Amino acid sequence: MSDPAQLLSNLLGPRGWLAGGDAAAHMRDWLDRCGAPPLGVARPATTREVAEIVRLCAAHGLAIVPQGGNTGLCCAAIDGQGGNVILSLARMNRIGQPDQASGSVEVEAGAVLAALHESLASHGLIFPMHLGAEGSAQIGGLIGTNAGGSHALRYGMMQDLVLGLEVVLADGTVWDGMRAVQKDNAGYQLRRLFCGAEGTLGIVTCAVLRLYPAPRRRASALLVAPGLDALVEFGTRLRAEAGEFLSGLEFFGDTGLGFVLDHVDVGGFPLSARGPAYLLVELASASDHVPLDDILLAQFEHGVECGLILDGVLAASDAQRAHFWKLREELPEGQRLEGPQLKHDISVPPGRIAAFVSEAGELCGRLLPGVRANPFGHLGDGNIHYNLSPPPGAPDFGEVAGKIGTALAALATGMSGSFAAEHGLGRTKIALADATRGAVERRLMATLKQALDPAFLFNPDVIVARNAKE
Amino acid sequence: MSDPAQLLSNLLGPRGWLAGGDAAAHMRDWLDRCGAPPLGVARPATTREVAEIVRLCAAHGLAIVPQGGNTGLCCAAIDGQGGNVILSLARMNRIGQPDQASGSVEVEAGAVLAALHESLASHGLIFPMHLGAEGSAQIGGLIGTNAGGSHALRYGMMQDLVLGLEVVLADGTVWDGMRAVQKDNAGYQLRRLFCGAEGTLGIVTCAVLRLYPAPRRRASALLVAPGLDALVEFGTRLRAEAGEFLSGLEFFGDTGLGFVLDHVDVGGFPLSARGPAYLLVELASASDHVPLDDILLAQFEHGVECGLILDGVLAASDAQRAHFWKLREELPEGQRLEGPQLKHDISVPPGRIAAFVSEAGELCGRLLPGVRANPFGHLGDGNIHYNLSPPPGAPDFGEVAGKIGTALAALATGMSGSFAAEHGLGRTKIALADATRGAVERRLMATLKQALDPAFLFNPDVIVARNAKE
Numbered sequence: 021m022s023d024p025a026q027l028l029s030n031l032l033g034p035r036g037w038l039a040g041g042d043a044a045a046h047m048r049d050w051l052d053r054c055g056a057p058p059l060g061v062a063r064p065a066t067t068r069e070v071a072e073i074v075r076l077c078a079a080h081g082l083a084i085v086p087q088g089g090n091t092g093l094c095c096a097a098i099d100g101q102g103g104n105v106i107l108s109l110a111r112m113n114r115i116g117q118p119d120q121a122s123g124s125v126e127v128e129a130g131a132v133l134a135a136l137h138e139s140l141a142s143h144g145l146i147f148p149m150h151l152g153a154e155g156s157a158q159i160g161g162l163i164g165t166n167a168g169g170s171h172a173l174r175y176g177m178m179q180d181l182v183l184g185l186e187v188v189l190a191d192g193t194v195w196d197g198m199r200a201v202q203k204d205n206a207g208y209q210l211r212r213l214f215c216g217a218e219g220t221l222g223i224v225t226c227a228v229l230r231l232y233p234a235p236r237r238r239a240s241a242l243l244v245a246p247g248l249d250a251l252v253e254f255g256t257r258l259r260a261e262a263g264e265f266l267s268g269l270e271f272f273g274d275t276g277l278g279f280v281l282d283h284v285d286v287g288g289f290p291l292s293a294r295g296p297a298y299l300l301v302e303l304a305s306a307s308d309h310v311p312l313d314d315i316l317l318a319q320f321e322h323g324v325e326c327g328l329i330l331d332g333v334l335a336a337s338d339a340q341r342a343h344f345w346k347l348r349e350e351l352p353e354g355q356r357l358e359g360p361q362l363k364h365d366i367s368v369p370p371g372r373i374a375a376f377v378s379e380a381g382e383l384c385g386r387l388l389p390g391v392r393a394n395p396f397g398h399l400g401d402g403n404i405h406y407n408l409s410p411p412p413g414a415p416d417f418g419e420v421a422g423k424i425g426t427a428l429a430a431l432a433t434g435m436s437g438s439f440a441a442e443h444g445l446g447r448t449k450i451a452l453a454d455a456t457r458g459a460v461e462r463r464l465m466a467t468l469k470q471a472l473d474p475a476f477l478f479n480p481d482v483i484v485a486r487n488a489k490e
Numbered sequence: 491m492s493d494p495a496q497l498l499s500n501l502l503g504p505r506g507w508l509a510g511g512d513a514a515a516h517m518r519d520w521l522d523r524c525g526a527p528p529l530g531v532a533r534p535a536t537t538r539e540v541a542e543i544v545r546l547c548a549a550h551g552l553a554i555v556p557q558g559g560n561t562g563l564c565c566a567a568i569d570g571q572g573g574n575v576i577l578s579l580a581r582m583n584r585i586g587q588p589d590q591a592s593g594s595v596e597v598e599a600g601a602v603l604a605a606l607h608e609s610l611a612s613h614g615l616i617f618p619m620h621l622g623a624e625g626s627a628q629i630g631g632l633i634g635t636n637a638g639g640s641h642a643l644r645y646g647m648m649q650d651l652v653l654g655l656e657v658v659l660a661d662g663t664v665w666d667g668m669r670a671v672q673k674d675n676a677g678y679q680l681r682r683l684f685c686g687a688e689g690t691l692g693i694v695t696c697a698v699l700r701l702y703p704a705p706r707r708r709a710s711a712l713l714v715a716p717g718l719d720a721l722v723e724f725g726t727r728l729r730a731e732a733g734e735f736l737s738g739l740e741f742f743g744d745t746g747l748g749f750v751l752d753h754v755d756v757g758g759f760p761l762s763a764r765g766p767a768y769l770l771v772e773l774a775s776a777s778d779h780v781p782l783d784d785i786l787l788a789q790f791e792h793g794v795e796c797g798l799i800l801d802g803v804l805a806a807s808d809a810q811r812a813h814f815w816k817l818r819e820e821l822p823e824g825q826r827l828e829g830p831q832l833k834h835d836i837s838v839p840p841g842r843i844a845a846f847v848s849e850a851g852e853l854c855g856r857l858l859p860g861v862r863a864n865p866f867g868h869l870g871d872g873n874i875h876y877n878l879s880p881p882p883g884a885p886d887f888g889e890v891a892g893k894i895g896t897a898l899a900a901l902a903t904g905m906s907g908s909f910a911a912e913h914g915l916g917r918t919k920i921a922l923a924d925a926t927r928g929a930v931e932r933r934l935m936a937t938l939k940q941a942l943d944p945a946f947l948f949n950p951d952v953i954v955a956r957n958a959k960e
Binding site: 119120121122123124144165166168172173176177179180184189193194195196197198199200201202203204205206207208209210212213215216217221228232233252253256259260261262263264265305306307308309310311314315318367368369370371372398401402403436437438439440441442443444445449453456457458460461464465467468470471472483484 | 589590591592593594614635636638642643646647649650654659663664665666667668669670671672673674675676677678679680682683685686687691698702703722723726729730731732733734735775776777778779780781784785788837838839840841842868871872873906907908909910911912913914915919923926927928930931934935937938940941942953954
């Protein structure tokens with residue numbers, strides 16, 4: 021009996037192996053842009069089963085595509101070719117008791133981020149990773165993509181929050197790196213290497229994550245500014261004056277706000293007049309002794325005096341704070357409902373955000389007159405989601421989509437930034453990486469892939485293409 | 491003409507190539523434990539010269555040992571074998587103008603840490619890496635060892651502070667990863683891989699480092715506690731109540747304090763009575779609106795009420811704060827002057843510090859009755875410098891030194907910790923790594939070394955031994 025589907029079915033049982041129609045829910049990415057029918061979906065219950073799947077697939081020349089919550093934006097978690105095995109760890113979703121004295125927790129890769137948040141609520145601890153998809157995104161996927169989100173300016177990205185990992189390697193062995201310490205310099209930083217590898221170097225099955233004390237106080241404001249350059253200057257000052265409390269610093273423009281107000285029921289806009297640029301500021305502290313509202317108000321008033329801020333409002337309640345965040349978080353949905361769009365995941369040094377958006381606007385306007393830019397994102401870490409809608413009335417972007425992507429990537433690169441800030445490369449951005457990054461860097465990545473997964477068993481054609489020359 | 495020394499001398503000129511007696515200052519590690527005479531010391535002035543040195547050494551089968559300030563503790567920066575080339579980037583020590591709006595600065599690898607601190611002082615920015623050797627340690631060495639230091643609990647280790655890198659690879663090509671953004675998910679996290687690689691995968695020539703706003707206010711206290719377990723409990727509470735301001739949380743015991751007071755002129759002990767355990771707490775904020783002294787005093791008083799703290803004093807001046815830090819920072823020097831010692835660089839989850847020290851004490855006492863333990867370190871991140879002095883009157887540790895090291899490593903490992911927390915493996919801890927870490931992990935490291943430096947050109951026998959089986 022050498023039919024691999026049958027062998028996998030025997031190994032994993034009916035709950036552990038989905039084929040045919042049962043596998044359909046795992047086939048396409050959530051934007052429904054990519055994904056061919058897999059041989060099936062393996063849903064192991066233990067690390068040992070993961071290792072057996074790896075050995076079995078290796079023996080039969082089947083590739084393995086790890087899939088978390090399938091909320092990614094770069095088609096990294098689907099079977100691009102078809103006929104391979106999608107690996108879902110949804111059944112491995114245990115969340116341990118947090119270690120209060122040490123600030124850490126052990127979590128299986130299939131646990132959903134929101135479930136982790138919930139499990140910590142009664143312990144006075146937080147896992148400070150927040151993003152729109154947290155109701156579906158799994159820990160393993162967050163580690164694979166080195167997720168960023170809206171609190172990265174304060175707490176870092178996923179790689180900064182991973183203390184330990186357990187990883188199944190391409191030869192079916194298991195690396196036990198489940199340490200629970202920040203400081204471990206016993207050789208190469210393997211935990212950092214597997215984080216962000218998009219499942220191409222090994223299968224993360226379990227992790228020890230770093231926790232922080234839960235803030236007890238917050239202060240939030242929604243501010244209107246005459247332009248992004250003013251916001252950048254205001255943000256620099258905020259970082260200097262309130263750096264340690266800053267937990268959110270989200271910017272967006274009026275085009276994006278218009279999309280939200282037009283298409284999503286968000287309860288309206290809380291200020292009397294619109295403006296060119298908006299900033300959502302959130303301060304948070306675990307201490308009861310920090311006058312956060314006073315600090316934020318003083319900065320707001322100083323911003324108004326300097327002409328950097330036109331208007332604004334401090335949240336007077338949790339409901340109002342939630343309203344501010346809803347305006348920000350619905351930006352992608354607002355633009356999706358507006359029609360076709362082109363997404364770009366840019367980062368530049370925070371001081372260059374306004375320069376990037378201004379130059380990108382000219383550049384895109386030349387390539388497609390009338391195109392509508394909706395730049396928004398994380399002012400504190402320079403991450404700009406530079407998303408475009410076609411000119412009013414135009415059905416889509418026609419042939420300039422690729423040109424725009426390449427030009428924006430080059431612009432970000434010229435500013436010491438990145439064209440793949442927090443979403444990864446996946447299957448969709450390999451060509452852009454080849455075009456934008458130097459040959460030395462791309463070869464280094466191919467060398468690493470070749471060394472750790474010589475048969476291209478794990479997620480082939482993600483990050484590094486199978487035909488990449490070393 | 492194929493004499494490599496002559497070729498290197500021709501390439502680099504008299505300032506760039508030191509041989510014979512001129513190289514002597516670079517030969518031994520600073521504890522004078524290891525180092526054979528090298529062929530010479532290469533002191534290039536540019537990245538291009540580094541690349542030429544790499545190609546030339548590769549062609550002649552010479553190994554290259556990168557040496558920063560030569561302040562390491564694991565013999566990673568000397569020529570173990572002799573006859574090879576030590577590479578010093580001391581002439582490549584330029585420090586760029588900081589980018590105030592983005593919080594970053596470009597620095598060449600040979601710049602000294604203290605010089606970087608100084609260059610930032612007038613800009614209201616800090617590079618938050620502090621350690622005893624900062625007057626000599628170079629940026630390249632700090633990156634190579636992924637240095638930690640006393641502020642890691644707040645700002646992270648070196649890998650958390652490196653945004654971009656330039657690295658000369660084993661084939662003489664140069665990887666330009668000089669980005670200046672926190673978020674760059676365009677493939678594998680190469681900057682994190684080279685950080686902590688101890689110069690075995692490439693030569694770091696330049697870096698973009700992350701900067702933070704300079705604190706404008708500080709509050710410091712020196713506290714006495716009935717034991718380490720009380721301190722751990724107190725520390726947990728401090729992290730919860732003052733987490734975002736905590737920038738130092740250093741513990742030590744009375745044995746270590748005794749060594750300091752006996753041997754170093756530190757200006758005496760500032761409290762009326764000694765005790766079993768001490769804690770140096772430092773809070774710092776960039777905001778003028780945080781009542782740091784009140785917060786610290788309230789925690790101190792609460793600690794006293796709960797019996798966790800016996801006595802203490804808040805620093806009333808910068809001079810007093812400096813006095814507290816001097817007591818802490820002279821611990822290694824005090825013990826050195828006491829006589830022979832055994833150093834161990836342990837980390838455990840912070841909540842396990844007291845348990846580790848207690849169990850380690852019993853374990854060492856069994857192996858060498860009367861041995862004197864001087865555990866000190868970083869309460870916030872669980873990093874314990876578990877250093878031993880022999881029993882009073884005994885000349886040294888005899889044959890139990892190795893046994894003690896192995897036993898302590900096993901104890902830390904059993905607590906999900908590390909036997910190489912912040913000093914690295916170097917040449918001295920490879921055997922311990924082989925004995926303590928699983929074969930899968932050691933093989934993974936050998937695979938990475940083999941992939942990126944197949945000829946073992948860079949720092950052979952550091953992290954991975956030349957004869958390691960892949």
